[in-house]
Amino acid sequence: MAQHKPQWTDLSSLSPSSRGASLARISLYVLLTVIGASSIVLVDRWLAATPERAGSSPPIELTAASSDRSTPDPVLGTSGQVLAARGDSFIADVVDDVGPAVVRIDAQRRVAVLPGSFDDPALRRFFGNSGSPNMGQMTDGIGSGFILADDGLVITNAHVIDGADRVTVTLRDGREFEGEVVGQDPVTDVAVIRISASNLPIVRLGNAEQIRPGEWAIAIGNPLGLDNTVTAGIISATGRSSADVRIPDKQVSFIQTDAAINPGNSGGPLLNDRGQVIGMNTAIIGGAQGLGFAIPINVVQDIANQLIANGRVQHPYLGIRMVELNESVKQELNANLNRAQRLDIDQGVVVVEVAPGSPASLSGLQAGDVIQEINGEAIATGQDIQDMVRSSNVGDRLQISLWREGATRSLTVQTGEFPSQMR
Structure with a gap:
């Protein structure tokens, strides 16, 4: 049976209903802040520790690995062109420039x-x-x-x-x-x-919307207190949802990379092969290797501009918990509906719970509704709804087409501001 995970579009702090709980999959993610220079990871609290510089650790002897296999010629995509034009030292050049x-x-x-x-x-x-x-x-x-x-x-x-x-x-x-x-x-x-300083070196910003999986990714930061550490890899994927990364309380999509990032890398830049910042390193999935996630720089820049101008950011929200409609969800719903109300659609997002007093509640949305369209655009996934809400402004009206009790209905939801106590 396919797994299905309910998720809040914007109301992560409420307890799921019994149905939502049965659908949820509990996972672990790690925010990349380190306490001191040990391997203690800050997840949701501060721990007392004495910071030490990494220089106090004894050196580790490494054994060189060799291979008789010949190295194939690189494919001259974006990164390959850079290698051909600049040679194998292009990462060092980026570090010299951005470091x-x-x-x-x-x-x-x-x-x-x-x-x-x-x-x-x-x-x-x-x-x-x-x-x-x-x-x-x-x-x-x-x-x-x-x-x-x-x-x-x-x-x-x-x-x-x-x-x-x-x-x-x-x-x-x-x-x-x-x-x-x-x-x-x-x-x-x-x-x-x-900080009170002037004439500081600055980074150059790229465009995260133009990156492609397979392109180079370079991370610079201070993992485990090891200052100015450089690692490199590739862009593994783009557009990972907060649910994919298992941090549903964050309203942002992520860049996935296999460049090694660790606790202490949080807030550091993820760079392309031209030394432009394309993301901000933020999280890894606990117990996994080569699964790092960065916030796209376009989002970072937009939020930073609002913080600089206003000291805060307004986020629109609806206030629903939801799960994508698939065959197993459809069977479960039909098992609890009478014959006249049987669900006969195959695409949409099921509302599992509506937060009391939320914009969704005030508009008349109910648990069991299946959202099929917003502003005339088809809805297939929870991410579709999150993207529609995120692209709106607080106070905007969203036209929603939904299935309820065997019939198609329409209603209007006016987005509200994400409550500060839920942040």
């Missing part, structure tokens, strides 16, 4: 300890009678970023600096600056930081 504009971001947060937490005699054995440890211990999260403007605007992921009491930006030349958070948008995981 100075890639920064390390240390985000410190004070962890409060509840009074009396260390009064237990069992804990006193570890801390003695001199009192509890520092009640305001600072934890240090490490991420990456890149300089967008030479007067000090830096881009990174929102989860890198979320909840931070102090942000420090370190340039490749060793200069350190205290960072001011201009704004952050957890819905798309984009943040803007400002």
Whole structure:
């Protein structure tokens, strides 16, 4: 039986209905922020750790591998043309050009300890009678970023600096600056930081809408605190939905790459073979290899511009949980409907749950409705609905055609602003 996963278009915090829960598949994803220089990964909390520089680790001996197989001539696509024109050092050339504009971001947060937490005699054995440890211990999260403007605007992921009491930006030349958070948008995981500096090196932006699977991808960042690390691979896919990446609370599609990215790479640039930023490295899937994901730079730039101008971003939303219609979903629905209401359509998206008080609820959308069209465009997947909502503005009216109880109906939904408490 084919698997089907209900997903929120924009209301991830509500508990799914019993039907939605039976359809859901639970997975793990990892945001690429590292605590200290260890392999501890920040998923949804800060952990106390003492940051150490990577230089304290002993060297690892590597054994060279050889092969008698001859190397085939490269196919001269976009990347092949670059190789032919520039030779095998084009990645080094990109790093020389862009590297100075890639920064390390240390985000410190004070962890409060509840009074009396260390009064237990069992804990006193570890801390003695001199009192509890520092009640305001600072934890240090490490991420990456890149300089967008030479007067000090830096881009990174929102989860890198979320909840931070102090942000420090370190340039490749060793200069350190205290960072001011201009704004952050957890819905798309984009943040803007400002540092007091001028005449800084900056990145060049590409166009993520023009990239193709198979083209070169170069990542620069600070994985596990190893500053200025460079890795390379290819674009594995484009247009991966947040559901594909298993982070349905993010309203953004992703670039998939097999360039090695790890905790600490969050917020760093993903570059094409011309040294242009095409994405911002953001997440990996836990337990997998070669599955890294970056937010397209077009989205990053749009969100950053709104944060710079307004300090916040407005996101339209409907407030439904949904699942794509397939044969197994159709059979399940028909098993619970009487003969007069049997579902006789093969394409659409089933509304599993409607959030109370949401725009969808106010418009009359109901659980069990099958959305077939929005503004005259056919709907086949949940991603189709997400794309339609994302491309609208708060307050826009969407004309929806749907199946309900054996008949086709039409209604109008006015999009609302995504509630701040759900971000």
